[in-house]
Amino acid sequence: MKKDNKPAASPREVFKRIGLRATPQRLEIYEILNEIDGHPASEDIYERVRKRFPSISFDTVYRTLSQFEKHGLIKKVHHLADKTRYDTNMMHHHHFVCVRCKKIIDFTWEELDRVPMPEGVSQWGSVEDRYVELRGICRDCLKEGKE
């Protein structure tokens, strides 16, 4: 959990601030997230918590992670829609995705397409595609929110 270099707070202080009880399971998951590098899946975390809490349930892991996410301690890396969507537009384009209703709107963005690859990209591997999503709230959902 790399933060923007704010003063370090103890886990208990963090939990207090966001209104979560300092349960042993929660503290352990918090610690694991601080130690771990990369982008773990729920199962990776589950397996690690289980070393100290052999009877922890997946439910607790998921619940804790989603609470942490809600309070900005971690982020999910995932497609917004729960299910796969099929695109019939085979021309090069990008997407605006509504985080609320999952609507997807096509658009082109030539200025972005022209940006050269970042430094060092060749060290990571070969890039085959540049996938871009603008995420936000669509018109319709904005209207609904006001009512």
Add this chain to the structure above:
Amino acid sequence: MKKDNKPAASPREVFKRIGLRATPQRLEIYEILNEIDGHPASEDIYERVRKRFPSISFDTVYRTLSQFEKHGLIKKVHHLADKTRYDTNMMHHHHFVCVRCKKIIDFTWEELDRVPMPEGVSQWGSVEDRYVELRGICRDCLKEGKE
């Protein structure tokens, strides 16, 4: 199925070219994909095919869609990994994702961050995030492929 403005080919010709039999179910799914706009989920397609083929199975829909995708008629819009990954790096950054092993590598890309929003974005809604993935094959997987 908007294509790059190549000469229009009949469904049967398309299927012949890519070596798929022209079954009624397949022709119907093809037609639906041509009519439909937006980014349908498998269920949207299933429901529409069912009007004409009430006994079609989900398996056929999925199989057909993945064949179409394999031959470049459509594209999937989805997160590469099957499961959600959690990001503990809360600083602004982007991702290189290996399509083979699903490894995720963080990086920053200031030049891309500076590109102004595309024309007309405000018509679609309010943008809250710019999500970018470079997709390709990572170093390790490239090495493996050679052996």
Add this chain to the structure above:
DNA sequence: TTCATAATTAAGAATATATCCTATCTAAAA
């Protein structure tokens, strides 16, 4: 310290999306 209570947990059931299996059927080539 003790107590009350709302938050949290474990366990397993339930849900949702997607894939696999198999017997049967059929499009298409000879």
Add this chain to the structure above:
DNA sequence: TTTTAGATAGGATATATTCTTAATTATGAA
């Protein structure tokens, strides 16, 4: 026509995630 590899329906299976419920516990107040 006949042949057969490819395709289908239907049900089983897999996997990730969420829900339900009864029991437990952290925390603030007394």
